[in-house]
Amino acid sequence: MYQIYSGTSTKPDSKDEAAVSRRDAARKVAARLSAHDKVGQIWGNLSAINKLYGMLAGEKDDSKYRSGKKINIKDTQAGLRLNGHLNKYRIPSPTLHLPLAADLDYSKIPVMVKLEPQMTIASGVSAPKIITAIADTGQTFKQLVKGGNDDLRQDAIMEQVFEQVSELLKSNRSTRQRDLKIRTYRVLPLTSIAGVIEFVPNTIPLHEYLMPAHERYNPKDLKGAQCRKEIGEVQQQSIDVRVKKYRSVTERFHPVMRYFFMEKFTDPDEWFVKRNAYTRSTAAISILGHVLGLGDRHGHNILLDSESGEVVHIDLGVAFEMGRVLPVPELVPFRLTRDIVDGMGITKTEGIFRRCCEFTLEALRKEAYSIMTILDVLRYDPLYNWSISPVRLARLQEGQSALANADGERAKEAVNEPGEADRALTVVNKKLSKTLSVQATVSDLINQASDEKNLAVLYSVK
Numbered sequence: 001m002y003q004i005y006s007g008t009s010t011k012p013d014s015k016d017e018a019a020v021s022r023r024d025a026a027r028k029v030a031a032r033l034s035a036h037d038k039v040g041q042i043w044g045n046l047s048a049i050n051k052l053y054g055m056l057a058g059e060k061d062d063s064k065y066r067s068g069k070k071i072n073i074k075d076t077q078a079g080l081r082l083n084g085h086l087n088k089y090r091i092p093s094p095t096l097h098l099p100l101a102a103d104l105d106y107s108k109i110p111v112m113v114k115l116e117p118q119m120t121i122a123s124g125v126s127a128p129k130i131i132t133a134i135a136d137t138g139q140t141f142k143q144l145v146k147g148g149n150d151d152l153r154q155d156a157i158m159e160q161v162f163e164q165v166s167e168l169l170k171s172n173r174s175t176r177q178r179d180l181k182i183r184t185y186r187v188l189p190l191t192s193i194a195g196v197i198e199f200v201p202n203t204i205p206l207h208e209y210l211m212p213a214h215e216r217y218n219p220k221d222l223k224g225a226q227c228r229k230e231i232g233e234v235q236q237q238s239i240d241v242r243v244k245k246y247r248s249v250t251e252r253f254h255p256v257m258r259y260f261f262m263e264k265f266t267d268p269d270e271w272f273v274k275r276n277a278y279t280r281s282t283a284a285i286s287i288l289g290h291v292l293g294l295g296d297r298h299g300h301n302i303l304l305d306s307e308s309g310e311v312v313h314i315d316l317g318v319a320f321e322m323g324r325v326l327p328v329p330e331l332v333p334f335r336l337t338r339d340i341v342d343g344m345g346i347t348k349t350e351g352i353f354r355r356c357c358e359f360t361l362e363a364l365r366k367e368a369y370s371i372m373t374i375l376d377v378l379r380y381d382p383l384y385n386w387s388i389s390p391v392r393l394a395r396l397q398e399g400q401s402a403l404a405n406a407d408g409e410r411a412k413e414a415v416n417e418p419g420e421a422d423r424a425l426t427v428v429n430k431k432l433s434k435t436l437s438v439q440a441t442v443s444d445l446i447n448q449a450s451d452e453k454n455l456a457v458l459y460s461v462k
Contacts, residue, residue, distance in 0.1 A: 057147030057194035093141035095198035110135035142199035152195035158316035207299030246456035255342035274309030283356035295323020320424035336449035
């Protein structure tokens with residue numbers, strides 16, 4: 001139902017006849033759902049709550065909605081309305097993982113009845129709101145309500161691809177034995193500019209841990225802002241100058257990722273297990289990220305789980321090599337900076353990381369047909385854009401949210417060209433081919449990802 005609702009609320013470019021046709025088809029399905037004896041009420045409740053979620057996502061107040069601030073639900077008009085209607089329109093949490101019931105009995109599913117009294121404003125240009133829904137069973141569901149110019153529909157589809165690939169890894173003996181998997185979470189787009197995201201518990205963005213840790217453990221090193229300033233100053237100069245500056249900065253800025261595991265896991269056995277979990281999950285997502293051409297992998301988009309030690313990647317809108325057409329192109333196949341390597345222990349990339357990369361790539365190559373079949377479905381998905389708008393390209397790196405309001409964003413969004421999908425899928429298929437051996441391919445990828453010439457020209461995230 002959420003997919004149908006999202007399909008009805010899109011505003012496609014009038015020149016894109018296929019997209020307009022799909023939107024109209026979704027509206028016909030919605031009309032049938034609304035008139036259906038058994039599900040009409042559920043559809044009505046879900047539509048009503050989704051509209052209220054959309055209002056909360058879009059509510060803006062720069063003086064009030066600042067990162068990290070806690071706000072009383074009753075002090076926000078949209079929050080108050082959503083809270084007041086949850087008990088009336090009783091539906092399960094949108095982020096609930098709901099298994100199929102063979103007996104069709106869904107009567108015991110917890111439904112939301114109210115919100116916790118306070119919400120928190122998360123970091124980010126769009127100032128997402130973190131709310132906690134309380135169910136009639138007493139269970140709580142933490143949700144991130146996001147509005148603005150980011151299109152969550154791309155994220156939702158990439159999460160589905162991640163889920164399917166994770167299942168393939170579970171069915172392969174070598175990857176199953178090493179517990180190689182991809183951590184996923186629910187993303188529910190409600191419109192092209194609003195949605196609800198499952199809040200991943202016990203996680204902290206890599207950037208949020210590393211910046212204070214650098215100052216704590218290496219107080220005599222350069223500060224993060226100074227590093228960015230020095231690297232930013234030479235961004236328009238020759239590669240040789242930029243590499244020289246990169247080396248100069250890294251000599252005065254030492255990695256500290258190892259301390260995350262020492263701080264969180266004081267028992268030696270637990271420390272070893274969690275650090276291995278970090279290395280394995282980094283290997284699995286690195287290889288999948290390379291195959292799918294996943295970009296925009298900066299420290300804000302990688303979460304660290306403080307209980308399991310695993311990494312969780314978020315914000316998956318830049319995929320299929322779109323990172324290569326950013327104003328500052330991304331040349332690395334995946335993120336393998338000194339801090340990420342530092343968390344892997346004394347063997348760095350030469351131990352567990354390399355072997356797990358090889359096992360993951362081998363498993364993906366074996367399942368190449370299944371992966372291409374999953375991706376081929378995206379050709380016909382009404383929510384997926386194979387090209388990225390110039391406005392979003394600029395905003396991704398410059399953070400210029402004022403470049404476009406929602407209508408401007410849609411107006412400049414590129415119409416999907418048939419050739420775009422073919423190009424993207426051909427590149428994925430080539431990466432899954434067996435031209436080079438698994439070992440040679442992984443060696444080449446690790447070399448590219450850790451090459452100073454590539455790292456020196458990465459965009460410096462503010």
